[in-house]
Structures are given as C-alpha cells and as structure tokens.
Amino acid sequence: MTLKKRISVGSIGFISLFLIWYFAVKESDYCISFKVKAATGTVFQGIQEWTVAQLLKDGEKYTLIEKRDFEFIKQKMEKENVQMEYVWDITSINDSITKLSVGIKDLNQSWYNKITVPFYNTDFKKEQIRKITDFKKGLDDHLQKFKVVIDGETSTKEVSVAYISLESVLQRKAQNMIASDALITGFLYNNNIEIKGKPYLEITNWDLENETLQFNYCFPVDKNTKVVFDEVIKFKSLPALHGLKATYYGNFRTSDRAWFALLDYAKRKNIKIKHQVLEHFLANPFNGGDELQWKTEIMMPFAAD
Structure with missing residues (x-):
C-alpha cells in the first residue's frame, strides 16, 4: 500500500470514528x-x-x-x-x-x-x-456584592455563650437567625445578662447533599454568668478550635460563599477539614449601611487524621 493510500485510509478511519463519537x-x-x-x-x-x-x-x-x-x-x-x-x-x-x-x-x-x-x-x-x-x-x-479573603490557618479561644438551636435549608440560615434575634436578646435583657461582644453562628451539622443545616445562634456572655433555665435558650462554652479562616465582607445571607471558598482551598491544598463552621459577626445588619463593609470572620476546623 502506497503512502498516499495509507494516508487516505487513515483519514477516512479518523473521520468515521469522529462521526461515530459526535453523533452516537x-x-x-x-x-x-x-x-x-x-x-x-x-x-x-x-x-x-x-x-x-x-x-x-x-x-x-x-x-x-x-x-x-x-x-x-x-x-x-x-x-x-x-x-x-x-x-x-x-x-x-x-x-x-x-x-x-x-x-x-x-x-x-x-x-x-x-x-x-x-x-x-x-x-x-x-x-x-x-x-x-x-x-x-x-x-x-x-x-x-461580596468579597472573600482566605486568611489561612488560625485558632480561636474558648468563649461562653447563650444560644438558641435552629435548623434550616442552607439558603435561609440568615433569615432564621434574624427571626430569632429578638427572642434570645430579649431573654438576656429580661434576665439582666449582659452581652459581652458580637454574636456567633456555630454550624454543628452541614448536610452538603441535601443542603440543610443544624446550627446554634450564640451571644457571648461572662463565663461566670448564672445559668437561667429555659426550654429554648441554653448556655455553654464554644470550644477553642484550630482550622482554616476566611474573612467575608457582605450580607450575612450569603456568608456561605466564604464556606465554599474554604472548601476549595482545602481541597487544592489537600487539607482535611470538618463540614462545620464558626462564624463571628463583627457588624450589625440592623444598622444598615454598605454591605461590603459588613465583616464576618469564618473558621472551619481541621479534621482529625
């Protein structure tokens, strides 16, 4: 078989395979x-x-x-x-x-x-x-409408909090948190318990497949605060954590954009992290203003080997 014929047969075969792939x-x-x-x-x-x-x-x-x-x-x-x-x-x-x-x-x-x-x-x-x-x-x-900065490895300190446990789909976590704000802050005010800083959101269970969350909306209080029994408002300590941190600027409704950024970062760096999140809100949305100035520190803890 001549070279010209080989090239012709090869071309026909290539075209045939391409057409089979393209249409079938x-x-x-x-x-x-x-x-x-x-x-x-x-x-x-x-x-x-x-x-x-x-x-x-x-x-x-x-x-x-x-x-x-x-x-x-x-x-x-x-x-x-x-x-x-x-x-x-x-x-x-x-x-x-x-x-x-x-x-x-x-x-x-x-x-x-x-x-x-x-x-x-x-x-x-x-x-x-x-x-x-x-x-x-x-x-x-x-x-x-938002900005995420990956800060890298960090640690948090233990903090005493009063909290309310909530559940929701991922897209409505902020709405549920805001809807519960008056309940928990009212309870603390009525019981003369002083809030000692900005609130936290502790994600205890994140079901990625079903996009659902179980979380605690927390307000820091003095560690010596006398516990007042209530069926809804509870008291505990958020433990010290070690993990990856991101800073999020934007509306709290979409702070999960920082979670996604941390997941991508951990995957690329081959870092094992838990599907749990600790958010620390450093701005008050009730004051309004430019949402890009609202700052939230977000941490996802390392998973044990």
Whole structure:
C-alpha cells in the first residue's frame, strides 16, 4: 500500500470514528464554557437559583436529574413542547477562578442541532447563547456584592455563650437567625445578662447533599454568668478550635460563599477539614449601611487524621 493510500485510509478511519463519537457518543448538541472569579459552591448555588428564577421569568420548568458535590449538575428543562437537557461541569482552577462548562441537548431534535450548530447560527444556538449569557451576567452581578479573603490557618479561644438551636435549608440560615434575634436578646435583657461582644453562628451539622443545616445562634456572655433555665435558650462554652479562616465582607445571607471558598482551598491544598463552621459577626445588619463593609470572620476546623 502506497503512502498516499495509507494516508487516505487513515483519514477516512479518523473521520468515521469522529462521526461515530459526535453523533452516537457525544451527549450534548452544543457546549458553552467560561471562567468566573468565584468558588465552585458559589457557582453551584448560582445555577440552582437561576434555574428556579426561569420558571417565573420564562415559564421554563427545571427538574434536577443528578448533582454531585459542587462539581456537577444535570437538569431537564420543559416548556410547552420543548424538552432540553443541561449538564453543568464545575471545576476549580485556582484560589479564585472556577471554570464552568454547560452541555446543552435538545431532546426532540438533537441530530439536527449537531449537524447545523457547527456551521450555522441557528435559533437553537442563539437562544442558548442568550440564556447562558443571562446566567453569567446575573452571577457576575452577584459576585460584586461580596468579597472573600482566605486568611489561612488560625485558632480561636474558648468563649461562653447563650444560644438558641435552629435548623434550616442552607439558603435561609440568615433569615432564621434574624427571626430569632429578638427572642434570645430579649431573654438576656429580661434576665439582666449582659452581652459581652458580637454574636456567633456555630454550624454543628452541614448536610452538603441535601443542603440543610443544624446550627446554634450564640451571644457571648461572662463565663461566670448564672445559668437561667429555659426550654429554648441554653448556655455553654464554644470550644477553642484550630482550622482554616476566611474573612467575608457582605450580607450575612450569603456568608456561605466564604464556606465554599474554604472548601476549595482545602481541597487544592489537600487539607482535611470538618463540614462545620464558626462564624463571628463583627457588624450589625440592623444598622444598615454598605454591605461590603459588613465583616464576618469564618473558621472551619481541621479534621482529625
């Protein structure tokens, strides 16, 4: 066989394998990728919040098919006769950059899209670019509303607190905390117990899969405070901890953005940390003002080997 014929046969074989992969193996009709300056968990939350908003905005109903950690989401979208599949792959690049790839498939005319998308600016292609651009703009706007600084390894001191135990989904922790503020501060005032500093939030259980929390909303008190029995308000000491610290600037409702940053940092550095969090609020949201000036110190303790 001549060299020319070998090249021809090889080219035909390569093209054949590519076509088999493109039409039979490759799941998406079209893929859009971009990078954002955010932790993977922040992007993950942003995707979920954006897809919920699409039902109100465009009448699109998104159903979760699969999700994995903060790295992968697979959804089915339905609107009238349209059925689409979105696969979001989320990858941490470095301390501040995450890459997001969105694979999109039209379940009703996938072959047509695969044939036309590489060569034509079809309605399908234009619509997907519009939607993902809309998502990215919303995410970029959100990222302007807070700042996270990774401070590294740190330790905390033991502190005596009065606290109330709460449960909620991740997205509503701040609302539940604020709703309980008058209850715990009123109890302390009525019992002549002085608050000795800024409040803490102690996350005792963080279920990443179901995005639920169990936590204690705590106010520091003198260690010699006489304990007053109550079925709701309790007293204890927050133990001294050793772990990773971040400083968060922004609204307390989204302080979990710092949690996600610490998780990404620990993963890249191969540091084992517990899925527990201690937040120390150093600003009073009831005073209002510029939210980017609201400071919260956040710590996640090291896990035992």
